[in-house]
Amino acid sequence: MSARLLLGEPVAEKVRQRIGDLVTQLATEHVTPKLAVIVATDNQATNWYVSSIARAATKLAVACEVLDLGEATAETLAETIKTLNADEQIHGIILQTPLPQGIDASSLVKLIDPAKDIDGANPVSLGQLSVGQEAFAPATARSVIEILEHYRIPLAGKHVAVIGRSTVVGKPLAQLLLQLDATVTICHSRTVNLAEHTSRAEVCVVAAGQPHLLTANEVAAHSVVIDVGTHVTESGGLTGDVQADSVQPLVSALSPVPGGVGTVTTALLLLHTVQAAVNFLERSRRGECQMSVGR
Amino acid sequence: MSARLLLGEPVAEKVRQRIGDLVTQLATEHVTPKLAVIVATDNQATNWYVSSIARAATKLAVACEVLDLGEATAETLAETIKTLNADEQIHGIILQTPLPQGIDASSLVKLIDPAKDIDGANPVSLGQLSVGQEAFAPATARSVIEILEHYRIPLAGKHVAVIGRSTVVGKPLAQLLLQLDATVTICHSRTVNLAEHTSRAEVCVVAAGQPHLLTANEVAAHSVVIDVGTHVTESGGLTGDVQADSVQPLVSALSPVPGGVGTVTTALLLLHTVQAAVNFLERSRRGECQMSVGR
Known part of the structure; x- marks a missing residue:
């Protein structure tokens, strides 16, 4: 007897199809979902991971901006997050770890707008998830x-x-x-x-x-x-x-591993980004936030 | 053989002693810790519970204001929470359930400032607790x-x-x-x-x-x-x-039950209120918030 292998690829493919459907829907509203990834490290593995997200995004017509801030200070990182929160073209934000030595990630992820926290890094997301409210899980x-x-x-x-x-x-x-x-x-x-x-x-x-x-x-x-x-x-x-x-x-x-959970993760980051864009569109229709389209 | 009874009273007494110490400390800084309890129901059991909190507070020199709003609307409740959030004399806020029919508690507890959320009702408190950050547990x-x-x-x-x-x-x-x-x-x-x-x-x-x-x-x-x-x-x-x-x-x-957990709960609500007042004092010393003393 040998175990059935629960491979990630068919799951990721299904997620990518959901992304495709939602991207098409959003396009009719002139909205392009967009993910911003903040990088503040020169770590090779991280660079590889971030460019794999960017490549996957491109293939699925999700915009992805990588903000490479080099050895940024905590202040610069905080300001960047706030700018991205306020930017209505950005629907998802990832603060990529590791951060430069001495910078406390937990005080920074708290700043990410929960509506854009597509990797569930802000404790608010975990709290909402815990009480069964809508939130993005990691x-x-x-x-x-x-x-x-x-x-x-x-x-x-x-x-x-x-x-x-x-x-x-x-x-x-x-x-x-x-x-x-x-x-x-x-x-x-x-x-x-x-x-x-x-x-x-x-x-x-x-x-x-x-x-x-x-x-x-x-x-x-x-x-x-x-x-x-x-x-x-x-x-x-x-x-x-x-x-x-x-x-x-x-x-x-x-x-x-490899071939399981990891295979699905990137696709889900992009699905969350697209869902954040859909949520934004719905909120702006209800008049809860301003939106300018077509850019 | 019979089980040792883990009674709440000695635990509550220890908590009350901690409250007494902190209240004395706060008094030297001319701060009186104050709890606000919002009530929007005519439920007898609730009234009894709320007045038991108020009595316990008085005994421990913690101020307690019960805001009985009758059959209030969600808007009134939301406004009340915001006013209490902004009131620097108030250190702890409880939104007492049940609420009038049709009012969703979860959308209201979200409004309680986590710094004053002394019964851990806001999902933000649960999230912070989950990641090991400082927060009040229920x-x-x-x-x-x-x-x-x-x-x-x-x-x-x-x-x-x-x-x-x-x-x-x-x-x-x-x-x-x-x-x-x-x-x-x-x-x-x-x-x-x-x-x-x-x-x-x-x-x-x-x-x-x-x-x-x-x-x-x-x-x-x-x-x-x-x-x-x-x-x-x-x-x-x-x-x-x-x-x-x-x-x-x-x-x-x-x-x-009776005589166990329930015996400790009210004392902890008051301890949290006093701790919130201490935290407020420390934050205002660090210049993170304004404080006017002696009132």
Whole structure:
């Protein structure tokens, strides 16, 4: 027996189709959705990631402006966010990490207008998400849900273990799972006897940031495992938080790394941008904000 | 064997002492902490609850203004919140539920300045709490933590089951427990086989809003059970979400209803108000806001 592979590509393709439909709709209203990515680092991996977002955007007729601010100060970054908040041509804002040393990201993401916070970085977004109000979830957390839903893995009433309590994945993901009526156990680095929790779960999502943390010892037979980890191997490849070799023969389904969650994330960032543009259009129709079209 | 009773009164007394100390400190700066409670209902239970807060405040030299707006409209309520936000004499704001029929509380609590949101009603407070930033937790959720800490129940690395996913108790409590390094399972009305989760937990917090939901069948021997439910019995007494008679002989400790969590909540509302006043004083010292003293 070997696990069914829950690949990200078909899910991403479906997301891209939704983007295409919405972009077409917006075009009839003379609106081009636009994402702004603020970069303040010379990190090679980051540059590669940001240009991959820009390329994906171009292919889908979503405008993407990368603001490379070099070694910017916190003041410059704050001013840039405020300018983008006020710019009605911009529908989505990402503050790309890492930031220059000594700059506290948490005081900056608070400044992102929740309506443009398409990667759910502002705690306000997480709060709204938690109480079931409309808000953008971090794209990675949302990717997990999109994969589970695409492959029709039932969640209501199921026991889902989430390993990791980060504000980027674990915590928002737990909120999304609760909304879908899952019973959720949140495990983390201080959890004693991880296997006791994960081996009872029908679905296990691993976002611990630790290569090969989850082995056959920690999973239930026939369960579903979603790997959210991304680590560069010595040979330059990618590997995840799951020891796939040992887990795969045991479980019923596995979303692998590479080829799983990460594949969907960029598409979701763009879907959120397009949805933010749609929301903006609706608000301006209701007279809640001004809009100038056709530019 | 019978469980140790984790009573709220000694915990509340400790909280009142902290309030007393802070009020004395604030007095040297000519600041009187002040709470505003907005009431828009003629509900008898609510009136009783609000006057109990006012009485407790008076005893502790915390000013408390109850704004009884009768059957107010959403607009009036919104304006009242904004006026209180702007009033530098007011440090804490509670929007008391229930509200008149047809009025959506969630769109109103969003208006409460997070700095004055001393019952953690604004989703922004929950978001900040979730990412570990300073914010006021709902007093009931915080009461549970205060009781566990007062009675030195270890939480780090322990498995805590929370029954209930409300935004007032379950969800914020889960965040507080995660910050204290507990492994947290959130159960709710759609959980299949509740006992499977609760009977493995070292601590079980029941905030389900269902009288006597938790029985001996659902708890582990020697575990700790905290009852957050409050229901009026036919004879006019109070009972909780725990079937105390059957649970008490089995567990090592039980926080009962009445006499447990509820006893601490009012004291915490006032502590939060006083802390909000201290925060305000500190911010005004740093020049972040204006303050006029001595009134």
